[in-house]
Amino acid sequence: MRTQVGIVGAGPAGLILSHLLWQQGIDSIIIEKYSRQHVQERVRAGVLEQGTVEMLAGLGLADRLLREGLVHCGIEMSFLGRRHRIDFKELTGRGITVYGQNEVVKDLTNARLARGGEIVFEAEEVSVADLDSRTPRINYRKAGEHAELICDFIAGCDGFHGICRPSIPAGVLNFYEREYPFGWLGILAEAPPSSHELIYSNHERGFALLSMRSPKISRLYLQCEPEEDLEQWPDERIWEELDTRLSVEGWKLTRGAVLQKGVTGMRSFVVEPMQFGRLFLAGDAAHIVPPTGAKGLNLAAADVRVLAHALTEHYESDSMSLLDRYSQIALRRVWKAQRFSWWMTSMLHRFHGENSFDHRRQLAELDYVTSSRAAAQSLAENYVGLPFDPY
Numbered sequence: 481m482r483t484q485v486g487i488v489g490a491g492p493a494g495l496i497l498s499h500l501l502w503q504q505g506i507d508s509i510i511i512e513k514y515s516r517q518h519v520q521e522r523v524r525a526g527v528l529e530q531g532t533v534e535m536l537a538g539l540g541l542a543d544r545l546l547r548e549g550l551v552h553c554g555i556e557m558s559f560l561g562r563r564h565r566i567d568f569k570e571l572t573g574r575g576i577t578v579y580g581q582n583e584v585v586k587d588l589t590n591a592r593l594a595r596g597g598e599i600v601f602e603a604e605e606v607s608v609a610d611l612d613s614r615t616p617r618i619n620y621r622k623a624g625e626h627a628e629l630i631c632d633f634i635a636g637c638d639g640f641h642g643i644c645r646p647s648i649p650a651g652v653l654n655f656y657e658r659e660y661p662f663g664w665l666g667i668l669a670e671a672p673p674s675s676h677e678l679i680y681s682n683h684e685r686g687f688a689l690l691s692m693r694s695p696k697i698s699r700l701y702l703q704c705e706p707e708e709d710l711e712q713w714p715d716e717r718i719w720e721e722l723d724t725r726l727s728v729e730g731w732k733l734t735r736g737a738v739l740q741k742g743v744t745g746m747r748s749f750v751v752e753p754m755q756f757g758r759l760f761l762a763g764d765a766a767h768i769v770p771p772t773g774a775k776g777l778n779l780a781a782a783d784v785r786v787l788a789h790a791l792t793e794h795y796e797s798d799s800m801s802l803l804d805r806y807s808q809i810a811l812r813r814v815w816k817a818q819r820f821s822w823w824m825t826s827m828l829h830r831f832h833g834e835n836s837f838d839h840r841r842q843l844a845e846l847d848y849v850t851s852s853r854a855a856a857q858s859l860a861e862n863y864v865g866l867p868f869d870p871y
């Protein structure tokens with residue numbers, strides 16, 4: 481088989497890229513390790529920046545998102561038993577949309593197939609080769625048969641645990657990493673959200689977050705150990721802990737059946753450059769942010785926006801100029817999102833070994849962010865999404 485751009489991974493990065501290329505008349509084929517059902521049912525991100533929503537709308541992919549997504553104009557920050565609202569609309573003129581990542585993936589997959597696109601699900605033993613030649617290849621097995629996809633370019637959109645980044649020869653990449661000494665225990669619950677907007681809470685027992693997926697479904701998170709044993713967390717204990725960490729006077733958390741439970745570790749990670757030869761990395765394959773700033777999916781979308789422009793320029797004028805600058809352009813946004821995600825994480829979580837000075841400093845930071853217009857505006861403009869860089 482042959483295609484112009486071979487894409488590894490049918491997550492948000494790979495799917496959005498295939499639609500952006502389709503819009504420009506560029507062929508692509510996506511090779512995905514898991515089944516369509518598995519990919520569509522993974523519960524992950526929930527917050528879309530306005531720029532991400534606009535990008536999807538520009539591709540004609542936002543009908544259901546605009547109908548069912550929950551538009552939020554602010555968030556609540558909770559500490560010392562009180563809540564403080566950050567009004568995004570007033571501070572930036574922009575907002576966010578709460579809509580599950582799995583719904584985005586469902587919409588994009590359906591539309592890709594309806595537009596005649598090809599996605600190979602359940603591809604086994606996926607590998608990439610000849611990356612620094614003009615005809616890089618993706619090899620895999622499908623239903624026991626070996627297959628080879630010959631490409632002009634490969635987009636490595638296969639997430640943090642994918643095979644593209646490790647296929648780059650040793651010594652090419654620089655790694656920048658920080659692990660956090662905690663994780664998030666997340667639940668999806670059949671309970672109407674107890675707040676109209678997200679609540680980020682700094683509590684002496686640890687961070688908690690109230691989010692949602694629809695008017696009937698809540699999504700809630702608790703700071704926990706990185707390798708927390710879910711056996712130790714029966715539903716009742718989770719609800720009690722959420723009650724404690726989110727509580728303010730006169731407010732009650734609505735409980736309901738727990739539909740799904742999971743633990744996620746937290747890390748900050750970047751590789752530079754996001755390219756080797758004709759392999760371009762995008763999304764979680766190149767960088768991970770801790771989820772506190774709700775940036776991962778949005779960064780994946782921003783990367784492939786740049787990559788699609790660069791590939792379009794190449795096919796229009798045979799130039800490699802923008803492709804050669806892809807990594808540099810994408811990394812400017814990546815590092816600003818890294819800074820913001822690290823800062824939100826540091827401000828809101830309890831760290832082992834922190835002393836009373838550290839805790840007082842955190843509270844002062846929260847007090848500053850919720851009482852100074854300049855500080856609130858800085859949080860707001862990062863949360864709703866910085867403008868895309870011109871290039």
Ligand code: FAD
Nearest residue numbers: 489491492493513525526638639763764774775776777778
């Ligand atoms: P992925 O979604 O990981 O997709 C990679 C794809 O590649 C997958 O389909 C995978 O199956 C496939 N793949 C892997 N290996 C191979 C292989 N060898 N061959 C072929 N295919 C392969 N981000 C936000 O923006 N907002 C949020 O609110 C937010 N909250 C989050 C909450 C949690 C609990 C978690 C875990 C993450 C959250 N994120 C959030 C981050 C977000 O989910 C990721 O950043 C996003 O999924 C990145 O998209 P991606 O396409 O780069 O990678």
Ligand code: DHB
Nearest residue numbers: 525526691771772773774
């Ligand atoms: C959600 C996840 C996040 O990481 C976040 O910061 C806000 C919301 C969510 O899953 O809804």
